[in-house]
Amino acid sequence: MPTGVAIRDAREQLFDAAERVLLRDGPSALTSRAVTTEAGCAKGVLHRHFADFDDFLAELVRDRITRLDHRAATLHDAVGTGTVADNLTDTLRDLFGSVAVAIVGLVISRDDLRTRLRRSTPTGIPILTEATAAIASYLTAERALGRIGADTDVDTLAPALIGAGHMLFADRKGTPPEAATVHKVVTAVIAGALTDAPPGTTGAPARDAFVRRAR
CATH class of the missing domain: 1.10.357.10 (Tetracycline Repressor, domain 2)
Incomplete structure (x- = not known):
């Protein structure tokens, strides 16, 4: 993922990647590595924007609730x-x-x-x-x-x-x-x-x- 990309864009790319993993492989397969691999970015990108993986998942759910x-x-x-x-x-x-x-x-x-x-x-x-x-x-x-x-x-x-x-x-x-x-x-x-x-x-x-x- 290019440096300087907007935080919101990075979040959405990670959220969308998590959804794809979730739908394809189920909750047990949803790990930080699976998400970043699916998104095509380094693992550090996720932890740059979220405190930990559960924080990422909580924000994913809240984002989908707003929809x-x-x-x-x-x-x-x-x-x-x-x-x-x-x-x-x-x-x-x-x-x-x-x-x-x-x-x-x-x-x-x-x-x-x-x-x-x-x-x-x-x-x-x-x-x-x-x-x-x-x-x-x-x-x-x-x-x-x-x-x-x-x-x-x-x-x-x-x-x-x-x-x-x-x-x-x-x-x-x-x-x-x-x-x-x-x-x-x-x-x-x-x-x-x-x-x-x-x-x-x-x-x-x-x-x-x-x-x-x-x-």
Whole structure:
């Protein structure tokens, strides 16, 4: 890696290399040497920007958590449009079709990494916790519009959806589950919450509430 390269660029190259190793070979293969070899740089580059390897991994997870903001924004834009089941299906496929499942496996497998991540994610599993919060905010907005029942417990329904989605995608090799399969599971999970409100119903107050919670 050329000297003088921007720190942010070096970090992103190392993060991307770590993801490739993680997806290809699994958490047990993720070492500092594997990352720098994959990135095509000297091992010292990683330690120049991070205190140690667990610090690097913690920053990798936090960086990927920030990318959930885009998914949350996309879900926000869907409030009051289409169907609730379709919107949730798209979100789960986007979330678990990415590197998220592999990162969850990484976090579960490393005690020191979980300890460090407690500073930013005090409870639950990082990435899944933040994704659950985004879905809960979406469901709250849809509940305000009347598209799901007024008595729906969104704080229970959201983790149920995340858990079901994770079970579909976890520990799979090759082709991920088809959209129809994910949709079938989503429909089953939310069946008791749906109402007969028309799919085009919209409402500014609900959208504003969603934005405040997502931030």
